[in-house]
Amino acid sequence: MDELCMCRLLVVKRTAWTENNAGQRFVSCVKGWNGCNYFRWTDPPVCARGRAVISGLLRRIERNEECCYIWFAEKD
């Protein structure tokens, strides 16, 4: 079922990647904070263990990306 925000626009589905809500999906106004600020979680909160695992993985990805960036920079 299509869900509309206060602007009468179709909401967008996103996934949160913040430390406290990693992996939890939500719907929000397509215009974000510039729109009507419509926001609703569509998933139940991620358990503490799940959050710890996801944020650990995110930190590893960030480190790897830094790594690759340096590697590419040195190639030039």
Ligand SMILES: [Zn+2]
């Ligand atoms: Zn809106």
